[in-house]
Amino acid sequence: DIQMTQSPSSLSASVGDGVxxxxxxxxxxxxxxxxxxxxxxxxxxxxxxxxxxLQGGVPSRFSGSGSGTDFTLTISSLQPEDFATYYxxxxxxxxxxxxxxxxxxxx
Amino acid sequence: xxxxxxxxxxxVKPSETLSLTCTVSGGSTSRYxxxxxxxxxxxxxxxxxxxxxxxxxxxxASLKSRVTISVDTSxxxxxxxxxxxxxxxxxxxYCARPNSGYWYFDLWGRGALVTVSS
Numbered sequence: 001d002i003q004m005t006q007s008p009s010s011l012s013a014s015v016g017d018g019v020x021x022x023x024x025x026x027x028x029x030x031x032x033x034x035x036x037x038x039x040x041x042x043x044x045x046x047x048x049x050x051x052x053x054l055q056g057g058v059p060s061r062f063s064g065s066g067s068g069t070d071f072t073l074t075i076s077s078l079q080p081e082d083f084a085t086y087y088x089x090x091x092x093x094x095x096x097x098x099x100x101x102x103x104x105x106x107x
Numbered sequence: 108x109x110x111x112x113x114x115x116x117x118x119v120k121p122s123e124t125l126s127l128t129c130t131v132s133g134g135s136t137s138r139y140x141x142x143x144x145x146x147x148x149x150x151x152x153x154x155x156x157x158x159x160x161x162x163x164x165x166x167x168a169s170l171k172s173r174v175t176i177s178v179d180t181s182x183x184x185x186x187x188x189x190x191x192x193x194x195x196x197x198x199x200x201y202c203a204r205p206n207s208g209y210w211y212f213d214l215w216g217r218g219a220l221v222t223v224s225s
Contacts (some may be wrong), residue, residue: 034211043201043215044152050209087152091210095167096154 002026002090006099012107021073021102023088028068031090035064035073038101039084047086049075056085076102109134111202111216119196119223125189128131129202134162136160136178139187140205144212145198153198165187170179192223 002082013019013082023033031051039093048064051071061076075082083106088099115127129141141156156166158176166174168190178185188198200221204214 032209034209036212043203044212045215046211046213047205049211049213055213074143089152089203089211094154094165095169096210098152098154099149 004099010103014107019075023071025069028088029092034089036087113216113219127187132184144201147198
């Protein structure tokens with residue numbers, strides 16, 4: 001199975017800050033990397049697919065980059081509604097696997 | 108718009124079978140893939156498997172011996188059965204729709220908490 005490792009596990013930031021979350025795959029996954037946002041008690045919401053494509057309806061302050069084994073999710077200017085847990089997911093091969101999550105908390 | 112809704116017992120006894128159904132509203136199960144993902148309380152996400160409307164399936168090998176996913180296109184539903192459950196199977200179970208190109212999950216149900224306990 002492909003292991004996905006996110007860093008950091010949690011971070012504290014203020015409204016307006018820029019934030020970067022990293023996801024590393026245990027082997028090359030090309031650009032088969034997706035990002036989700038999950039708020040407490042809610043289902044995950046797709047933000048970015050194919051490493052850098054923004055899902056419809058997602059604000060442009062979210063962006064993704066990377067290829068191969070190293071990927072990043074960037075939030076350019078944190079808004080109050082962005083405080084949540086973020087997961088990466090590889091869809092290169094089954095079993096599809098997720099990172100352990102990064103919780104973005106209010107500083 | 109298309110919506111997914113999980114339904115089924117919230118409590119299952121150890122060694123018994125967990126059964127959940129996902130109802131697709133506002134759209135058809137035909138010509139799409141449909142899947143299940145679970146999340147133990149306070150933990151991360153685990154892909155369980157998916158099914159094509161034609162009945163072809165792909166399961167997580169870690170659960171394969173215990174999992175069955177089926178689809179009923181006449182009812183616009185698909186289902187999950189997990190046999191011989193233990194406390195480790197306690198989780199929120201999500202039904203979701205995987206995109207067949209890049210296999211991301213673009214549509215999710217609200218989730219159903221299933222607790223395994225006697």
